[in-house]
Amino acid sequence: MRGRATVIAVPYLWLLLFFLVPFFIVLKISFSEGTLAQPPYLPLYEVTDNGEMEITATADSYAFLIEDPFYAEAYGRSLRVAFFATLIALLIGYPMALGIARSKPPWRNFLLMLVILPFWTSFLIRVYAWKVLLQGNGAVNAALMALGVIDQPLQILYTDGAIYLGIVYSYLPFMILPLYAALERLDASLDEAAADLGASPLRVFLAITLPLSMPGILAGSLLVFIPAVGEFVIPELLGGPDAAMIGRVLWNEFFANRDWPVASAVAIAMLLFLVIPIMLFQRYQERPTR
């Protein structure tokens, strides 16, 4: 079975070396002491001249994250923004996914392709498009003024509103696809049976369609929520200069402050926040189905 061993070993070693080992290096550096050198951190232990080992590992970076309210606010803001952006994406995406799933089969693939197509164009360019549209004299303000909704241009760019818009816009296809996959599998005769028995359309939706599409709702929400928490580009381009979201904080700790231990601690803490929803989702998926 030499062939089998090779098939397993090649991707296995690649992932060990370039995924798992780097993760442990981050963990290690998060416990190192920062220093003004290249690279800017100290080893976790030193062997002194008389052969004794001296431990220099420290949890200072984590203490720093807890003490400075700046970081707690950044985590709070990231989780809040990601949560509400996910909710908005769900509210927009669900009717769309339902609309596609209930279309006639020849239409379905075409509509699905229309939803996926923007995903294949550059993410950066799609975020930039909103920067153009949301300018003071941009198309969104012009349209709102023409409709008589406002008579002064609104400051939308560089607010949290713009960040929500950017996240919902960029990740909407990730919400729609799993929702569609769940809704498409639903047996339409269940709805009809409920309707025949006198249930109102709202009741049919709440009692049948919604619960049966729950796996799609959870998968789609996770696919939007997780990247949104660590998002860097959207708050950087559309958010205000002080809109500290955690991805941006990590970037700045690393590139601007050159504080590698703190950047690593920020990364480890972010992972801890993300592990919780992922584990809950796993538990939900593995629960015994009747």
Next chain:
Amino acid sequence: MNVRRFTALSFGLAFLYLPIVALVVYSFNASPRVTVWQGFSTRWYEALLHNEELITAAFLSLRIAAINATIAVVLGTLAAYTLVRYPRFRGRTLFTGMVAAPLVMPEVITGLSLLLLFVATQSLIGWPESRGVATITIAHITFSLAFVAVVVQARLVSFDESLEEAAQDLGAPPWRVFFLVTLPIIAPALVSGWLLAFTLSLDDLVIASFVSGPGASTLPMVVFSMVRRGLSPEINALATLFIGAVTLGIVGAVLLGRRSPRS
């Protein structure tokens, strides 16, 4: 289609497409002030042709994307094959986790961790001598292979294993079974996986920014530094070219897919 569903879909699709349409329209605007319309012009496309920095970066990105996609398809296929066909081996749980994790790993963390790895190996064994094309490509392969594995896995799960067994019974050695039976059947998934990996690489800003070194700026890195400074009509023209290429590619793929009788 009922009215309510039609409305939801039209509004949703309008939301997805209006910003893109706006960029295309603005790219033909003569005015250097992006949002003020001043008549039709193709001057920004000409300016694009003379922007050496952008063109160099575009070729660099295309090269990295192509190498990345090719290696990621090989590794991703091996990973998918392992997950589907070898239900039992030591360390399988860890492997399953490592294949899935890059899909949900925030980009900033992937970028940071790989850079720290490259810094560590540089001081330990002197490799990589400098960061650039090679380190970006390795980083891209690592997350692309996870996406390829998902696509190929779906195809492997759905195919009829008796075809492979038949070839085996007729005396074909395992590698021949793979190349003559398995590979042709999963080929469409390999093509989608390659395209997906190519796109992901071409699109990546964050990870490349971490693991790149001086002198190796990818297209997203150059575009990002331009749009960070403010609006730029040249970016509108670049975006339009991008959108045109993607649309042509997808329409072409759909037409090709229609022509072939199977799948």
